[in-house]
Amino acid sequence: MRSACILLTFVLAAGAQSIPESEAARARRLLASPQWLDKAWGAYFAGRLHSEELHQSLIEAFRGASALRDARAVGEEWGYVAALFDAAIQAGLTVPAELVEPFEANWRAPAIILLARDPNSEEPLLRLREEKLGDGEWLAVSNLLLALKSQRSFAKALSEVNISHVFTLIDPGDIGGHASGSGGGVFSDGLAQMPKDFPPVGVYVLLDWEQKGDVGCRPAKFLLPAHRCSY
Numbered sequence: 422m423r424s425a426c427i428l429l430t431f432v433l434a435a436g437a438q439s440i441p442e443s444e445a446a447r448a449r450r451l452l453a454s455p456q457w458l459d460k461a462w463g464a465y466f467a468g469r470l471h472s473e474e475l476h477q478s479l480i481e482a483f484r485g486a487s488a489l490r491d492a493r494a495v496g497e498e499w500g501y502v503a504a505l506f507d508a509a510i511q512a513g514l515t516v517p518a519e520l521v522e523p524f525e526a527n528w529r530a531p532a533i534i535l536l537a538r539d540p541n542s543e544e545p546l547l548r549l550r551e552e553k554l555g556d557g558e559w560l561a562v563s564n565l566l567l568a569l570k571s572q573r574s575f576a577k578a579l580s581e582v583n584i585s586h587v588f589t590l591i592d593p594g595d596i597g598g599h600a601s602g603s604g605g606g607v608f609s610d611g612l613a614q615m616p617k618d619f620p621p622v623g624v625y626v627l628l629d630w631e632q633k634g635d636v637g638c639r640p641a642k643f644l645l646p647a648h649r650c651s652y
Contacts, residue, residue: 445472452478457497458618461504465620468508476514479505483516487523500616506531507622518542525549530625533561543571550574557627 448470451463464482467475482505492498506528509516515538522545524532533549536542542565549562566574615622 444470445475448475449478452482457501458616461497461501461619464501464504464508465622468504468511471512476512479509479512479514480516480520483509483520487520490523490527495614495616497616497619500619502528503615503624504620504622506535506625510534510623510625513538515539518545521545525552529554529558530627533558533565533627534625537561537565540569543569543573547571547573547577550577555627557629560629561627 444466448463448466451459452467454460454463460482464479467479486502486505489498489502492502502524506524508514510531514535516535518536518539518541521532521535521539525545525548529549529552533546536545536549546562546566546569550559550566554562563574563578
């Protein structure tokens with residue numbers, strides 16, 4: 422595999438360097454490559470090393486990737502952005518809200534996950550709350566605003582309250598039941614695929630119910646990759 426050959430060449434040339442130093446250098450070098458495949462592997466390695474010295478490289482990568490926010494799934498540019506989000510989530514990285522903003526429309530779930538870590542994310546979260554969100558996304562955004570004690574969010578929620586009376590008339594002795602419900606779905610694991618030879622990374626979706634294989638998430642700790650993330 423191409424990445425294995427790159428690692429072997431670098432380790433042989435590094436000589437006296439320690440393994441952690443050589444791995445960090447490899448991640449930085451791949452991130453700086455002009456090839457999307459190399460950049461994706463660089464992000465993948467950087468995310469799994471959990472090294473603070475690579476945090477700035479990942480943040481700068483987000484700055485440079487803003488032009489790819491509308492990348493077509495599942496092309497190489499899309500694969501690189503997916504790897505970059507997964508790396509930041511895996512590394513526990515706090516990405517400044519202004520660098521996450523360009524991705525809010527097309528990368529909503531991982532963007533919300535990263536905004537959960539930024540104490541200055543009230544403005545983008547309020548903006549997201551006005552968008553057409555899935556139930557899990559709306560719940561995550563609303564809970565994060567609650568955790569931030571957002572006065573504007575509270576005022577908005579009060580303005581949306583609509584109190585009404587509902588009367589149900591039944592005949593004496595009627596024992597029939599009354600019920601209502603709703604349902605929905607989400608893509609299966611097999612529909613989100615990375616481009617050929619790209620690293621295996623998590624693709625994130627926020628849900629408000631649990632299914633087998635889901636990863637439970639809390640606002641400040643979105644650390645594990647999964648195709649579905651129950652909130």
